[in-house]
Amino acid sequence: MNDSTSSYNPLEIEGKIQSYWRENQSFEATENSSKPKFYCLAMFPYPSGQLHMGHVRTYTLGDVIGRFQRLQGKNVMQPMGWDAFGLPAENAAIKHKVPPAKWTMSNIEHMKKQLCSLGFAYDWSRELYTCNPEYYRWEQWFFTRMYKKGLVYKKAAFVNWDPVDQTVLANEQVIDGKGWRSNAQVERRELSQWFLKITDYAQELLDKLDDLDGWPEKIKTMQRNWIGRSEGVELTFLFDEVGQNGIKVYTTRPDTLLGATYIAVAAQHPIAKAAAKHNKDLSVFHEECNKVKVAEADMAKMEKLGMDTGFKAKHPITGEELPIWVANFVLKEYGSGAVMSVPAHDHRDWEFAKKYGLDIRQVIAPKADSDENCDISEGAYISKSGVLVNSGEFDGLDFQGAFDAISNKLIALNLGEKQINYRLRDWGVSRQRYWGCPIPIINCDKCGPVAVPDADLPVVLPTDVSFEGVGSPLKKMPGWYKTKCPDCGADANRETDTFDTFMESSWYYARFASSNQDNAMLDERAKYWTSVDHYVGGEEHAILHLLYARFFHKVLRDEGLVDSDEPFKKLLSLGMVLKDGVKMSKSVGAAGDPQQLIDLYGADAVRMAMMFAAPPEQSFEWSENGVESAEKWLRTRLWASVTQCLEHDSPDKLDTNKLDNKQRELRRLVHEMLAKAEDDYGRRLRFNTVISTVMSLMNQVDKFERKNALDWAIVKEALKSMVLVMAPITPHISHELWFQLVGENIEEASWLEVDQDALKKTSLTMIVQVNGKLRGQFEISPDASKEDAEQIAKNLDNVGKFIEGKTIRKVIVVPNKLVNFVVS
RNA sequence: GCCCGGGUGGUGAAAUUGGUAGACACGCAAGACUUAAAAUCUUGUUUUCGUAAGGAAGUGCCGGUUCGACCCCGGCCCCGGGCACCA
Numbered sequence: 001m002n003d004s005t006s007s008y009n010p011l012e013i014e015g016k017i018q019s020y021w022r023e024n025q026s027f028e029a030t031e032n033s034s035k036p037k038f039y040c041l042a043m044f045p046y047p048s049g050q051l052h053m054g055h056v057r058t059y060t061l062g063d064v065i066g067r068f069q070r071l072q073g074k075n076v077m078q079p080m081g082w083d084a085f086g087l088p089a090e091n092a093a094i095k096h097k098v099p100p101a102k103w104t105m106s107n108i109e110h111m112k113k114q115l116c117s118l119g120f121a122y123d124w125s126r127e128l129y130t131c132n133p134e135y136y137r138w139e140q141w142f143f144t145r146m147y148k149k150g151l152v153y154k155k156a157a158f159v160n161w162d163p164v165d166q167t168v169l170a171n172e173q174v175i176d177g178k179g180w181r182s183n184a185q186v187e188r189r190e191l192s193q194w195f196l197k198i199t200d201y202a203q204e205l206l207d208k209l210d211d212l213d214g215w216p217e218k219i220k221t222m223q224r225n226w227i228g229r230s231e232g233v234e235l236t237f238l239f240d241e242v243g244q245n246g247i248k249v250y251t252t253r254p255d256t257l258l259g260a261t262y263i264a265v266a267a268q269h270p271i272a273k274a275a276a277k278h279n280k281d282l283s284v285f286h287e288e289c290n291k292v293k294v295a296e297a298d299m300a301k302m303e304k305l306g307m308d309t310g311f312k313a314k315h316p317i318t319g320e321e322l323p324i325w326v327a328n329f330v331l332k333e334y335g336s337g338a339v340m341s342v343p344a345h346d347h348r349d350w351e352f353a354k355k356y357g358l359d360i361r362q363v364i365a366p367k368a369d370s371d372e373n374c375d376i377s378e379g380a381y382i383s384k385s386g387v388l389v390n391s392g393e394f395d396g397l398d399f400q401g402a403f404d405a406i407s408n409k410l411i412a413l414n415l416g417e418k419q420i421n422y423r424l425r426d427w428g429v430s431r432q433r434y435w436g437c438p439i440p441i442i443n444c445d446k447c448g449p450v451a452v453p454d455a456d457l458p459v460v461l462p463t464d465v466s467f468e469g470v471g472s473p474l475k476k477m478p479g480w481y482k483t484k485c486p487d488c489g490a491d492a493n494r495e496t497d498t499f500d501t502f503m504e505s506s507w508y509y510a511r512f513a514s515s516n517q518d519n520a521m522l523d524e525r526a527k528y529w530t531s532v533d534h535y536v537g538g539e540e541h542a543i544l545h546l547l548y549a550r551f552f553h554k555v556l557r558d559e560g561l562v563d564s565d566e567p568f569k570k571l572l573s574l575g576m577v578l579k580d581g582v583k584m585s586k587s588v589g590a591a592g593d594p595q596q597l598i599d600l601y602g603a604d605a606v607r608m609a610m611m612f613a614a615p616p617e618q619s620f621e622w623s624e625n626g627v628e629s630a631e632k633w634l635r636t637r638l639w640a641s642v643t644q645c646l647e648h649d650s651p652d653k654l655d656t657n658k659l660d661n662k663q664r665e666l667r668r669l670v671h672e673m674l675a676k677a678e679d680d681y682g683r684r685l686r687f688n689t690v691i692s693t694v695m696s697l698m699n700q701v702d703k704f705e706r707k708n709a710l711d712w713a714i715v716k717e718a719l720k721s722m723v724l725v726m727a728p729i730t731p732h733i734s735h736e737l738w739f740q741l742v743g744e745n746i747e748e749a750s751w752l753e754v755d756q757d758a759l760k761k762t763s764l765t766m767i768v769q770v771n772g773k774l775r776g777q778f779e780i781s782p783d784a785s786k787e788d789a790e791q792i793a794k795n796l797d798n799v800g801k802f803i804e805g806k807t808i809r810k811v812i813v814v815p816n817k818l819v820n821f822v823v824s
Numbered sequence: 825g826c827c828c829g830g831g832u833g834g835u836g837a838a839a840u841u842g843g844u845a846g847a848c849a850c851g852c853a854a855g856a857c858u859u860a861a862a863a864u865c866u867u868g869u870u871u872u873c874g875u876a877a878g879g880a881a882g883u884g885c886c887g888g889u890u891c892g893a894c895c896c897c898g899g900c901c902c903c904g905g906g907c908a909c910c911a
Contacts, residue, residue, distance in 0.1 A: 046911055087910065159909075170909040218828060222906075225827050296907045300825035348825095424908090431909065501911070539905060542828080547908095575830090576904075612849075613836060617829090619904060620836070625850060633849090636864075676840095684840065692838075692848035699848090767844050772892040774844055798878080812891055818843055822891045 008639040010602025010631065014732040018119055026747050027121040029077035031528050038074035039529045040066035041509055041568075043537030043545075044081045047107040047129075048088060051114040053610070053622045054538065054577040056594045060607045060729075061574065061616055061687070062536040063120045067728035068681040069534075070121070071751045077529055079512035080115065080122045082108050084131035085436045085501045087170060093435075094469040100435040101463035104131060114595060118603045119731055126515040130437075130504035135511065137458030138521035139503055140440035144451040145559060147441075151197045154449065157333065157428050158294045161189035165470050168432040171295045181469070188290045190268075193430035193497070194439060198551045202227055202422040205550055214534075214570030216617070219542045226543050228423025233407045235416035237263055237322070237340070238314035242274035247313050247324070248336040250421055254410070255384075255402035256342040258391040259363035261353065263313050263324045264306065264339050266332035271324060275309035282307055282326065289328045304329050304352055316415040317406070327352065333425065343380065350380035365389045427548065429500045434465065434472045436498025444485035444492040453486050459494065472496060505545055506552035509535075509567055522561045535568035539575060539617070546571070572685055575619035597627050604730035605631035611687040611729050634733055637698050638726070642719050642737045650712035656757065663714050664758075666704050670718045671758040673697045677725040678751065687729060694722050716741070721752055768793040769820040770802040786813045793819040 021027065031037075042062030045055055066078040082104075089100035096103070108129060115122070128135055146152050160169040164182035168191075173180045198205075206227045209220045232252035239247050247263060265272050267289035276283040285307045292298055305328045312321040329348070330339055343353035343360040353360050364386040366372040374381045384399040394402050410416025430439065438459040440452035452459055462480055465473040474480060474496040485492040507521075513529035514522045530553075537545075546568070553567035597606050609626035659667065673693050680690045701718050705711070720741050727734035727746050738746040761782055766789055768776040776796040780789055790811055793799060799821070806823040813819050 043911095048911095083911070168909075172910045222828050226907085228827095294909075297825075300907085302825095428908080433909085500909070502908095505911080538911095539829085540911080541906095543906060544908065545911080578904085615837085618837095619830080623836075623850085626836075629850065679840080686840085688836090689838070689840095689848085695848055765844085769843085769892070772843090772890095777844070801878095810891060812843090814843060818892090820843080820891055 007643070008635040008733075010604060010634070010733070011599070013736050014117075014119060014603050017732045017735050018116065021119075021121075021747075025125075027076075027078065027123050028125055029075065029079075029123045031525055033075035035073055035075040037529060038066075038069045038076045038534070039513075039532045040069060040076055040078045040534050041512070041532045041536070042078075042080075043535070043541065044083050044505070044508060045111065046083045046086055046088070047104055047111055049107045049110065051111055051594055052577075053579070053594055056118065056606065057577050057610050058536060058538065058574060059115065059118065059120055060610050061572065062534075063607075063731075064611065064681070064687055064728040065534050065536065065572070065685075067121055067731060070747070071724070071727065071749060072682070073750060076121075077126075077512070078120070078122050079126040079128075079515070080120070080124065081127055081508060081512065081515075082111075082129040083501065083505055083508070084108065084129045085498075085504060087173075087433070087435070089435045090433065090467065090469065093467040099463060099465060099467065101131065104129075104435075114598075117595075117598055118607065121731070126512050128508065128511060128515050130501075130508065131435075131461075133458045133460045134518070135508075136437040136504065138511070139437055139499070139507070140452065140457050140459060141454060142507070142521055142556075142559075143499075143503075144440055144454070144457075146196065146555060147451045149555075151200065151555065152194060153197065153426075154192055154194055156190045157193045157195075158188045159191055159193075159432070160294050161187045163187060167469070167471055171293060174293045174295075177291065177293060185291060186293060188292065188294055191430075191432070193428050194441075195426040195428050196551075198427045198548070199422055199424055201551050201554050202229070202424050204554060205424075205547065208550075208565055212566060212569075212571075215568075216571065216573050219539075219546070219571060219573055222542050223547060226424065226547065230421050230423070232419060232421060233410060233416050234336075234419045235316055235340075235410050237316060238415075239271070239311070239324075241311060242271060244271060246415075247271070247338050249338050249340045250335045250419065251340055252421075253342065253345065254406045254416075255388065255394075255397070255399055256345045256363055257315075257317060257340070257406050258388075258394065259342040259344050259361045260315065260322065260340040261343060261359035261361055262322050262341045264327040264330050264341050264349075264352070265309075265324060266330040266337040267326050267328060268332040269326075269330075269337045271309060271311060271338075272326040275311060275326070279310070282309065285326065285328075289326075292328070299329060299331070302328065304348065304355070306352060306356060308356075316410060316413060323358070325356075325358075335421070344376050345380055345382055347380050347382065361390065363388055363391045427500075427502075427551070429503060430497040431500055432472055433498050434461075434467065434474055436501060437461070437503065438474075439495040439497050439499055441495040442483055442485060442492045443495060444488060444490060446490055447485055447487045447492075449495075450485060450487050450492075456486070461498070472498075474498075502545060502548045506548045507556065509549070510553075510556060510562060522556070526561065527563050530562050531564045531566055532568045534570045534572065536572045537574060539573045542573060572616055574616050575614070578619060578621045597624060601627050601631040602732070604634060604733050608634070608691065608726075608730050612691045613688065615686050615688055633695065634730060637695075637702075638719075638722065638733065639737065641698070641701065641715075642723065642741060645712065645716050645719055646740060648706070648709075648712040650709050650716050654710075654713055654717065656755075658710070659714075661762075662704070663710065666700060666714055666718065667755075667758045668761070669697055669700055670714075670721050671754050674721055674725065674752055675754045675759070678754070681728065690725065691729065694725055697722060724749065724752055764816055766793070766816065767818045768796060768799050769818060770799060770823060772820060775799045775802055782816060786815065789813055789815075789819055793821075 042058050066076050070076045084104050089104050092103045093100045160174050162169050162179035162182055164184040169179055174186050179186055206229055230252045232250055233254040234250045236246040236248050267286045276286050292302055306325045309324045311324040313324055341349040343349040344362040345364055362376045366374050366386050388394045388397045388402050394405055407418055438461050440459045441449045443449050467473055481494040481496055483492055483494055509532050510522055510526045510530050513526040517523050549567050556562045605627050608630040613626055614620040676693050677690045680686045723734050723737045735746045763779045764782055765777055766780055776798045778792050790813055803823055808821055808823050810822040
């Protein structure tokens with residue numbers, strides 16, 4: 001075995017260099033730097049117990065970006081922490097009889113070691129974990145601020161109730177409508193819960209998306225659709241029975257109002273409830289409607305069912321009496337819990353009407369000159385490009401004309417008003433769980449809910465609990481929940497619900513800046529570091545987490561705690577790492593454990609293999625094969641070449657005027673590589689092509705003949721460039737080899753400047769097409785004229801064959817690229 | 825069901841602004857070194873016809889726009905993400 005290759009021992013080198021970084025606090029970030037700040041953040045992990053390949057991908061991508069920006073002369077902060085509250089800890093507690101806090105903390109300890117072994121450039125002095133009272137006290141404090149601002153309210157909302165385990169279940173704990181442990185039929189149950197008024201910020205959350213240039217269009221589109229702004233009319237159908245004063249419905253299609261043939265209400269609507277009192281079938285139907293899981297996907301997939309209440313409502317314009325139906329697909333939480341149904345012009349209403357034999361009345365028809373198909377007996381006509389028919393005084397109006405005329409008429413009748421609606425609903429933050437941040441509210445019989453005063457924060461979650469999985473332990477701890485009302489001093493009870501864990505992840509990015517601040521949620525440092533310059537994380541967070549964090553940031557801004565509008569300037573949304581076609585996550589467990597690969601081939605090889613496998617946004621099936629070949633490349637190519645080069649003398653300075661063609665050619669490839677790597681790292685975020693370009697250059701370097709010191713100098717420049725360009729991806733071997741080549745620490749190095757002169761080409765290849773098909777190619781000077789190129793192309797043997805005897809109708813010359821002869 | 829993506833060799837992928845499809849790797853095959861193996865190196869590798877030069881086909885399927893389409897447009901199929909209590 002060759003000595004120079006045998007001496008690459010990744011584990012030894014990585015251990016040594018990681019110790020160096022730790023001892024020198026190489027990655028601790030400070031605020032007093034003359035360099036521009038760069039806050040690089042990857043979504044913090046849930047401490048499930050072990051790192052999986054999804055983590056390796058996310059954190060390597062984040063680290064590559066952070067380390068590249070450091071080379072670009074930025075003052076980089078890369079913190080790390082733990083999203084430590086959540087359901088899996090409760091499951092583990094039941095399964096292994098270990099308290100959630102203990103389980104969580106030992107997982108953190110283990111996973112931190114794993115992260116360290118991958119060599120990430122984290123500022124560990126800022127580490128935080130969300131189940132720490134020193135963290136969540138500020139979340140409680142902020143909640144009480146929002147409460148005082150009127151951004152918090154309580155209302156009834158549905159949960160999945162397991163009647164056997166007497167427990168609220170998460171959607172993922174309901175399998176085919178049954179509780180995952182009890183296997184009992186799950187019921188919807190209404191509970192009083194806390195909500196945050198995210199809808200107060202709906203318009204800003206929508207508008208500010210336009211300014212987020214650094215976000216993928218895909219994610220912005222998803223958020224826009226989720227917020228779902230619509231302009232419509234809220235109108236009233238006349239109905240004065242069972243204590244109701246009309247039925248309010250919202251529609252975006254007032255132009256179809258004259259085609260409404262029935263009203264559909266949710267099963268829990270007061271009219272449905274009143275009807276069910278005297279109708280056995282309806283009350284059975286009502287119960288059936290409560291057997292669907294509280295998830296939109298399940299609601300959408302179930303069979304659309306309905307039942308006549310027997311009540312009639314009066315149409316606001318025609319005065320006609322329309323039947324009121326209960327329908328299982330109308331949501332009580334959404335809008336007013338009632339909709340007007342226009343079967344002729346809405347798919348779902350059409351199907352419902354067909355199923356139950358309800359009237360279908362066409363009020364829109366295609367324009368005379370339109371080629372649209374419209375057969376109401378076959379399906380609904382939902383186009384907005386038709387004109388009104390069968391609508392009396394409104395006949396002949398187009399969509400906008402009818403929208404305005406009918407809205408105005410309703411307004412004049414005092415039976416409607418124009419309204420902007422959002423699909424976005426307020427954020428329910430109550431969880432009937434133990435392992436979460438206690439909601440800082442005290443319920444007093446006299447005063448109602450009272451926010452816990454600042455001086456009494458944090459409300460600490462007791463960690464010494466026995467946990468059986470039936471109900472929350474907090475509800476069985478009177479010693480914890482019994483307290484005095486802060487306002488009147490009477491006996492009162494603490495809220496025993498805890499927060500949705502999205503609460504902790506909605507502001508952690510800001511807390512990293514001020515993680516050791518004991519006297520406030522955030523301080524001036526948060527203003528220095530936020531917004532996050534580059535945020536990296538899985539595409540599964542495209543909507544909820546990112547929307548909630550954007551909302552929090554705006555409230556933080558309004559409280560004067562940060563001074564920017566958006567939390568994350570640039571976003572890299574990562575595809576999944578799959579194993580056997582399944583997303584890797586805590587539920588998959590040990591599948592794809594990176595540790596044995598790190599122990600065998602080293603962190604650099606694992607990082608490089610992961611970056612080489614696919615571009616960041618793409619999901620891919622993880623395969624271990626790449627790790628071995630990455631290690632092989634680092635050893636037999638990079639390490640061996642540098643070691644060999646160091647054995648040869650070469651001049652320190654290159655006189656570029658004295659280079660021969662071959663030397664010039666290799667040097668051009670080196671500087672092309674530098675330019676491409678800088679673009680791929682900084683703009684394109686495509687790290688797989690950084691690696692392939694470096695590999696490609698290495699192949700050329702290996703072929704390059706070295707006869708003298710100048711040859712070796714060219715090779716040395718190439719190797720230095722490759723070591724530096726690889727540094728963000730393989731920081732350990734780059735640190736070691738850079739020190740040998742240059743004698744300085746690569747953490748203090750700057751990106752190598754591209755020599756524009758070196759990029760100049762003396763000739764280039766143009767291709768020749770005949771009718772768009774490739775027929776030949778030729779070398780030409782970059783300064784040659786179009787006419788020259790066309791002449792050379794025409795004279796190529798293989799081209800002549802295809803032109804001969806035909807008429808050249810057109811010649812397309814794209815300078816420096818191609819000549820295309822169009823012949824017939 | 826609704827919203828958003830994706831589909832390219834045996835495999836992971838590349839092709840950045842509509843201009844040489846398959847770079848760079850993995851795998852495989854042949855060869856060199858070796859008593860042998862491992863390691864390493866060299867060559868070949870989309871399919872197909874051809875000794876070759878070269879030809880034909882080819883980026884999920886069908887159609888369109890264009891001198892030219894993996895890329896743009898229309899329709900379809902399949903896969904993935906999200907759907908508000910997994911995080």
